[in-house]
Amino acid sequence: MKQISILFFALVFGALKLSAQEVNLKQFISVKGEMATSLAYSPDGKMLASAIFDNKIVVTDTKLGEKLFEYKLKGTPLSVKFSPDGKYLVSAGKDARITVYNLENSTIEYVLKSHKHDVTSIDIDPKSEFIVSASKDKSVKVWKLGETTPLTSFTDAIGQVNSVAFHPVGSSIIAGDSKGILYKWDIERNFLKAKFKAHNGWIRKVAFSPNGQHILSGGDDKLINVYSSHDHDLVNAYRIHKNWVQTFAISKDSRYLLSGSHDGYLVLMEIETGCIVFKSEKQKDYILAVDFAPNANQFASAVLFSPKVNVWDVLDMNLDQQSIEIAERLKNRLIKAPSVSFTQKDSTTATEMFSLEYEVASEMWIDKIFIKKNGKILYKESWNDIKNDISEEENSFVFTGKKSLLLSEGENLYQVIATNAVGETELASPKINYVKPVLVEETVIATVEEISLTEEVATSKNQLEVVNVGPAFTFEYDSTMPTNPYRFALVIGNENYHAYQTGLEAESDVPFAHNDAQSFYDFALAHLGVPQENMIFLKDARYIEMMKAVKKLVGVSEMLEGKAEIFFYYAGHGFPDEKTKEPYLIPVDGSATDLEFSAIKLDYLYEQLTVHNTKRATAFIDACFSGGARETGLLASRGFKVTPKEQDITKNLIVFTASSGDQSSLPYKEKRHGLFTYFLMDKFQETKGEISYKELSDYLTETVGVKSFMINNKKQVPQTNISPEIEGEWESWTFK
Structure with a gap:
């Protein structure tokens, strides 16, 4: 040899x-x-x-x-x-x-x-x-x-x-x-x-x-x-x-x-x-x-x-x-398609909401689960959606599902379809006969259960504490305040950009974005009345994850036909297109040199939040869109700033942004937060959410504007952007 x-x-x-x-x-x-x-x-x-x-x-x-x-x-x-x-x-x-x-x-x-x-x-x-x-x-x-x-x-x-x-x-x-x-x-x-x-x-x-x-x-x-x-x-x-x-x-x-x-x-x-x-x-x-x-x-x-x-x-x-x-x-073809079973039998009910319970078992990972009615897909869940609820029993992966469904008058029949890499299994549900009450009118609240929580919440003695977020924000639950099943929140904290892209160093990260997002998430649960199952919480979100989350909110608002209230919070990089000056939110895998295909245009986000006539949409954005950032920035070496194009705000949308024009959104290093978010959360903690939109807007503009000079020796003045359609009424809106 x-x-x-x-x-x-x-x-x-x-x-x-x-x-x-x-x-x-x-x-x-x-x-x-x-x-x-x-x-x-x-x-x-x-x-x-x-x-x-x-x-x-x-x-x-x-x-x-x-x-x-x-x-x-x-x-x-x-x-x-x-x-x-x-x-x-x-x-x-x-x-x-x-x-x-x-x-x-x-x-x-x-x-x-x-x-x-x-x-x-x-x-x-x-x-x-x-x-x-x-x-x-x-x-x-x-x-x-x-x-x-x-x-x-x-x-x-x-x-x-x-x-x-x-x-x-x-x-x-x-x-x-x-x-x-x-x-x-x-x-x-x-x-x-x-x-x-x-x-x-x-x-x-x-x-x-x-x-x-x-x-x-x-x-x-x-x-x-x-x-x-x-x-x-x-x-x-x-x-x-x-x-x-x-x-x-x-x-x-x-x-x-x-x-x-x-x-x-x-x-x-x-x-x-x-x-x-x-x-x-x-x-x-x-x-x-x-x-x-x-x-x-x-x-x-x-x-x-x-x-x-x-x-x-x-x-x-x-x-x-x-x-x-x-x-x-x-x-070796020793694995079969999944099995599907139901725990319920044929029944008659006078309640318009019905909870369908089913079980899917598979010898390997479950790829997708669909729930259909009359050929229309009502729910679709992937392995990533259900993996935290999977149990392993005798060489099988078992998922027990429960979905709240709005019944039609008369006989209702659903299909559950489960797939894995081998094939699919479809099984019809028990027949549910809905008899609408004649004398009693009920207000039916449709609960959307498909939105799953990605972070666990630590609770103790009616308190929810933010752990390791700089200031020890502690939000006490208001026991008299019920959750609102029509309220939903999408919270995103993009901090670790260098871990998802070649050619980036840790200096390109957004310090404390995780802390910011965690604080808003905890506040939304404690005082905004957002049910836990209606929260979407993403840390270091990639483009595909951010797009899916936005589309999920769109599906919710369409289903609830004008009754949904949406809160959106984002901490991370923003960046403007050099030619069009259109501002974008940057996912952790997004490139400021390839915005069209790797980032989310702010105009698109605003449009999606209100596309189905949402009752109210409120956005908080702790990012700047000038090319600057909390530290060195995603492309700080380019050494320029752009004044981003102003966005059209329509319908029932109001947006609180961390800075104006070509200003940077700066950190508050001592408190381990973004400057804007720190004072936002400080006021929310003080008032427990008992504050009007106008009062919050005035407070942020003045306080952050002054503190920015004192702490960072730079100008940062938050903006509140309001749809012309709610002029004269948004000032009296409250968060509770």
């Missing part, structure tokens, strides 16, 4: 926190050779195959760094894969061929020829029975291992197909093309199951998560998108790179995502939270290929024009073994 020189690096990046594990990451070995275009670990992790630009495949021992063997091709390989059973190594590339190498007898077994252009990507099904290939000729072909004629050829793509992947069960395939379209085919019945626009520009990489729940795609719009594999809803959008996303890989337990980009960075992140847990130093060029070792104690990367493959050692990254076992059972 030829010994390949191995370079050891002493570059250690220290201990990084991955969930509950301390993980040490360092550049472990570097294997000399030509530039690699694709990488693949063998199923046992003992071999690493590199598709080498110089028309060959090189296979290396991952422990010793020795070259085990290589074989020549007629063109540059672009994709390489081991079969899951470890018997074959399959490659494809610019020669428009697919080469199948037999690892047991060390020979090229056969070559597949059918594509008319470069074969850009291949994958092999979990049972090592089929190969799928994608090509610049806009086709996707399915082959049976051992046969040289394709079983099926799909020609639905409108652009060249750059990436293709099998579902963990092997029942479907996905592909992404140069037009940004993502395709999904059912290969058991040979038809196109889904086709939708996933990216603006090329899709470079697609994959199913090993647990089958999600479809992931990366493209030239710098995004890694996550879709439900069942109904293709956008679940998450990761904005962790500053240039094209070229490649990514997913850990075997579906917890971690390793990605490489044209920005030159290799990034390891937690899929569920979007939090970056490791970022490499900037490489000399863009990342061409990455792959996880099966046991995840290593991952490999290749860089454009670099004559070496880097292997990175992840010393203590323990995978979730339960997740791996479920994925293995899924692959």
